[in-house]
Amino acid sequence: MDTTSSQPKTRVNRRMENLRKLVELKRQKATTRRISKNPISNQMERILGAFGEMLESQVKNAVLLLNKKGYSTDASGFMNSIDSQTIDGDFTLEESVMVKLQKEGVKVETNPSGYTRLQFWPAKASIKMIKSKWDKIARLLPNRGKMSASSMTLRAREFRKKF
Secondary structure (H helix, E strand, O other): OOOOOHHHHHHHHHHHHHHHHHHHHHHHHHHHHHHHHOOOOOHHHHHHOOOHHHOOHHHHHHHHHHHHOOOEEEEEEOOOOOOOEEEEEEOOOOHHHHHHHHHOOOEEEEOOOOOEEEEEOOOOOOHHHHHHHHHHHHHHOOOOOOOOOOOOOHHHHHHHHHO
């Protein structure tokens, strides 16, 4: 059995898994600190249904920009995956925008109800590179001229009741 082709992928997966663990640990610490020091949500956090500190650092700026541009996001980041990055939300995209995203290596899936997933697979376990890619993706989506609607996930609704 030839294992040479799987060894580099295994090494990348191990690095991505370590990166995911580091991101999650930092996210948890920042969230705990935020709740203890300032448990009052701002307007954007109420729309998101999450404190900014609850977002993974590599995708935070992109999520905030997308919501400011009118795209309602529900989930983002590693999302229990070690090899991909994802943003899910209740929005649709024009065909021309999907083509631009696909040229950037982004997989775009939209279900019949208009729920969309943007997903890519980083070549390297680097927060800086992943963040740069997310920021570029967010800049490619046109501004809809209004803030997004509030996320209606159960988690988001529970957050708004609590904070």
